[in-house]
Amino acid sequence: MNEVSSLSSMSGLRVAIMTDETGWHTGRLKKAFRARGVEARCVDLASCRIDTSWSPYGLAIPGFARDLPDAVFVRGIAGGTFEQVTLRLGILHALRECGVPVYNDARAIERSVDKSMTSFLLHRAGVATPPAWATESAAFAQRVLMRETAAGRRVVLKPLFGSQGKGLRRLGANAATGALEPLPPLRGYREVAYLQRYVGSARARQQGYDWRVLVIGGHAVAAMRRTGGSGWIHNVARGARCEPAELDPTLASLAERATAALGLDYAGVDLIPDLSAPDQTGLPLVLEVNGVAAWRGLQSVTSVDIAAALVDDLLDRKLAASGTPPLPVVPLHAGR
Template sequence: MSDATTAGGLRIAIMTDETGWHTARLKKAFRARGAEARCVDLAACRIDTSWSPYGLAIPGFARDLPDAVFVRGIAGGTFEQVTLRLGILHALRECGVPVYNDARAIERSVDKSMTSFLLHRAGVPTPPAWATESAAFAQRVLMRETAAARQVVLKPLFGSQGKGLRRLGANPVNGALKPLPPLRGYSEVAYLQRFVGSTRARHRGHDWRVLVIGGRAFAAMRRIGGRGWIHNVARGARCERAELDPTLATLAERATAALGLDYAGVDLIPDPTTPDATGGPLVLEVNGVAAWRGLQSVTSVDIAAALVDDLLDRKLAASEAPAQPVMPHHAGG
């Protein structure tokens, strides 16, 4: 491989199931570093043990492997299809190819229950969550939270952009209970997260998205409005630049580290139960294949260039560093 600082001659695979604004920005940023980037669909890759010398076939790279991989998107599919696509990423890592983010980190972030577990285990403030295959247990959680004048949000275990979210519990207007829907629409798994709302007007109707790159909080925005209580940009939320105060930055960095991600989009929301003026925050979700078009619209720094620099200067450089020799241990004086 070539020196990661100049990146001359490097060939990069951008794993994505669709090309567009994000991939164009990434390819431009790689070109600026002297590297050639090619978009590859993981669905077109294969494990092929007759394919010398690696047993992996990556379209566009003949019998070679890319020098590094940037994971921009993984298409949905059957359990077997997604397992194979993640298996390709695992195999690339086993072959010594730096994968940004790697399969294990993506698996942790795409599974909302595992995200909640790892955030809780790391002591990162996050709303209480429950994941179960038992509709009866989920109903008991709903009844208990409703009795305490709280609501819960039912989410698909795997999902993004605010799709499939349902807010359950007593209606604050008329007190009517919104029951647990059949779980067949959620692949027979109930992932429930305590709803975080605020009665304070100054905090109503927004959350934060913080982009973390290479372990450091890079930029932040407020997402305001949207469709009802869901603040995703894909659901009509308006983006507004936000200052990266130490609390937001530290929480986003801790959340990213808890999941082992190279880069992440961390969603945070004000906690109405805290007495301080900032009202929190709590980490709601961590996205390991984060989009940044909305964030780029409110910041002047080139996000794609920052991601590419981190991949080449930190991730790739670390993989090229020679291993330190292990000194033999001699007992006695």
């Protein structure tokens, strides 16, 4: 399809960018949608509602009157109470039930935001990832910590939900005394222990890096290496530096398989070299998969127009595959 016919076929389409804040990312997305002749507007999921008196869909999306958007791009979901987050995800579920393509949809986001489910699905799909344990039992978590420490390993305690390296604690033998560091109280982790085996060695800590690979529509499109940061945590939000990285077949394949295992349209996949292995081959392991991934750091070190690539995939693959306009609700008593 040439540029003129592509723009013409998309004219009149309206897309909702679901986000709790506007800024650099939403600006890039809106520009990319405009380049395809598509109107995009930002909508806060907290402002949407399920309203069965609101004909014809039973779903009210601000800025779209009684209609629904032709497609939805999920850029951000604000935190809140369990009930608030459940309702916001419910809005995304409802949009899918109405036939609106949602990119990424609620099912995939639920898999990726829950670190325990991410680990389970990666393991089930045979994707190389560190061993992980998730439990409400502090006693079991302490036994895991003791067993891993006895084997000369360490573990990382992470919030089940969370991002940007917040709340991570590395546990094991104290470097100075050799004594086992106790498991911290789980009340700070909402009474759930998610433990992941720490991947590292003296060499790994000196080099201090991991990779972020962006996968769009099933294909790895760009990668960067993150160095430095806050000690052993290499998130950009914690001060890590972004460097260009070669997207070699091993990194690309592993990131693509991880994304497919969680059913994501696009994802930021975090990988780390396994230098703790006896042969220190440095083969990558998948640490986390981000279903609402930021890409500002990656954009600074790649020539790929990431926003344009995301928009093209949504319009040319996801929306084209749906092939149907949103479906109105048909009450059981209709026609009586």
